[in-house]
Amino acid sequence: KAGVTQTPRYLIKTRGQQVTLSCSPISGHRSVSWYQQTPGQGLQFLFEYFSETQRNKGNFPGRFSGRQFSNSRSEMNVSTLELGDSALYLCASRSLRDTTQGDFGPGTRLTVT
């Protein structure tokens, strides 16, 4: 079966701009989680959405937000971009039956200049 897909794969933005990233979960999965990966901070949890509701949130400023649509696809938005937001943004999905976290998508590489 198809895995988690993320678009776009690469993105270059300028400080102060905003960006929207998209994640399509594995078919049948209704939970989507987002993570930020940087060399300095490693993998950090951003938030999780289930049935269009945010269920869990990490320690990130309010500039980071997300949403989930009725088809379980999710988007995350970062407003007023800072240089430190340059990172690989990963999402992962799971079904309601899974209490574990499976594979991640390939990520979106965001570069802020």
Next chain:
Amino acid sequence: GENVEQHPSTLSVQEGDSAVIKCTYSDSASNYFPWYKQELGKGPQLIIDIRSNVGEKKDQRIAVTLNKTAKHFSLHITETQPEDSAVYFCAAFILTGGGNKLTFGTGTQLKVEL
């Protein structure tokens, strides 16, 4: 909150040797410990996991052990092959049936040399 420490940060082994990566966690309530392998240009892929009611789990050349008392868990790869070269992450979280929030270790760059 949970804190996961991972060692070593880099590990170089000869093909056919074993590799061991160790992690410690801080929150005694954590009850699920997955390991991920991340290859260049890809997202992390789950390779093995263990729940807190199990002390050891094995899947072919990969095994994970858990010491709840010491809050330690380890990944063991035997008969390493060049394709095992990647970054490995350990993680911990609490299975409550509610929200999912993995806390990751800082990663180990494993290099298997011919």
